Amino acid sequence: MKFVVTAGPTREPIDPIRFLSNRSSGKMGYAIASAAIEEGHEVILISGPVALSPPPAARLIQVTTSDEMYEAVHGMLAKTDVLVMCAAVADYKPAAMAKEKIKKRAQGLSLELVPTRDILKSLPKDRQYLVVGFAAETENVEANAQKKLQEKNCDIVVANDVSRADSGMESDENEVEIFVRDGEMKKISRASKKIVARELIKIFENVCEKRLTKKIA
Numbered sequence: 001m002k003f004v005v006t007a008g009p010t011r012e013p014i015d016p017i018r019f020l021s022n023r024s025s026g027k028m029g030y031a032i033a034s035a036a037i038e039e040g041h042e043v044i045l046i047s048g049p050v051a052l053s054p055p056p057a058a059r060l061i062q063v064t065t066s067d068e069m070y071e072a073v074h075g076m077l078a079k080t081d082v083l084v085m086c087a088a089v090a091d092y093k094p095a096a097m098a099k100e101k102i103k104k105r106a107q108g109l110s111l112e113l114v115p116t117r118d119i120l121k122s123l124p125k126d127r128q129y130l131v132v133g134f135a136a137e138t139e140n141v142e143a144n145a146q147k148k149l150q151e152k153n154c155d156i157v158v159a160n161d162v163s164r165a166d167s168g169m170e171s172d173e174n175e176v177e178i179f180v181r182d183g184e185m186k187k188i189s190r191a192s193k194k195i196v197a198r199e200l201i202k203i204f205e206n207v208c209e210k211r212l213t214k215k216i217a
Contacts, residue, residue, distance in 0.1 A: 001042070001082055002044070002081045003080065003081070004073070004076045004079070004080040004082070004084070005032050005043060005045050005046070005084040006045075006069065006084065006085050007026040007028070007033070007046070007047045007048065008029060008052075008087055008088070009024040009026075009048045010065055010069055011064050012066060014094050014098065015098035015100065015102045018102070020090060022090065024050075025050060025051075025052075026048065026052050027052065027171075027172065027193050028197070029086035030045070031193040032200060033058050034055045034058075035194070037057045043055065043059070044058070044076055045058040046073060047061070047062055048069065048087055066089050067116070069119065074122070077129070080129045086132075086158075091116060092115055092116060093113065095113065118152075120133050120153070121153070125153055130155050130207060131154050131155050132155065133148055133154040133157045134158050137159060142179075145179050154181070156181070157179045159177045159178075160176045175189060175191075178203055186203060188200070
């Protein structure tokens with residue numbers, strides 16, 4: 001199968017040297033890309049700025065901003081069987097980027113922020129590929145994941161609690177809950193992201209196989 005995997009953060013520029021971003025390291029997305037390649041799948045990896053080396057067999061597309069991520073994902077939809085949206089795309093960006101460096105001053109500074117384009121919501125509802133969303137939550141993990149599954153029209157949502165310091169963002173380990181559109185739920189206990197990624201690929205493959213079997217029947 002052909003996988004498109006997004007990974008890492010986006011950076012939304014404030015001025016020529018400053019930006020808004022988040023703590024995503026890209027480790028989970030890169031581990032998923034590697035695990036898919038191990039299983040013999042083709043992988044296109046769309047990555048925000050990270051300090052990681054991509055799997056040699058992956059086709060790497062490097063992006064910086066949420067708008068670049070949006071364009072890159074939509075450019076690859078015709079070439080995918082499984083779209084894994086693991087990147088931590090910014091929810092907001094500055095309404096305008098200052099052309100020159102903003103100087104420090106005694107008074108406070110206010111930034112006007114506007115919503116970024118929602119990539120998951122922008123995907124066609126009539127599609128042939130599997131869409132996997134990720135939900136990084138600090139509270140009500142299951143409820144928020146189920147809400148994302150429905151509102152963002154995902155086939156699968158992988159959720160994790162990022163309020164913990166020992167797993168999730170920036171960590172080499174993760175613990176996730178998987179919610180499938182048909183009502184199935186699974187949990188992968190805390191383990192290295194490489195192990196979690198291998199288990200996730202098995203789940204994605206099984207869901208794809210069930211959908212294909214259903215179509216044939």
